[in-house]
Amino acid sequence: PxxxxxxxxxPTVAELASVGVRRISTGSLLAGxxxxxxxxxAQRLLANGTAPATSDMISRKALHAAFTVDA
Numbered sequence: 001p002x003x004x005x006x007x008x009x010x011p012t013v014a015e016l017a018s019v020g021v022r023r024i025s026t027g028s029l030l031a032g033x034x035x036x037x038x039x040x041x042a043q044r045l046l047a048n049g050t051a052p053a054t055s056d057m058i059s060r061k062a063l064h065a066a067f068t069v070d071a
Contacts, residue, residue: 001022006013006029013024041052058066 002020003023003025004016004021005025005027006016008029016024037056044050045052
């Protein structure tokens, strides 16, 4: 199987699949996005002295479901 690293501005997953790609990797992109959100909220906490907004926060139930594989 062909494995491809997906990058911003690159082909979509559907486009890659249409030319035979069967596995994709994100490298550190997803971790970078998560760390970016963490740093942004930490800076807001330091600047404003208030707790981070919870409107964008994933629920524990949704987080658990995202990392659970049904057997």
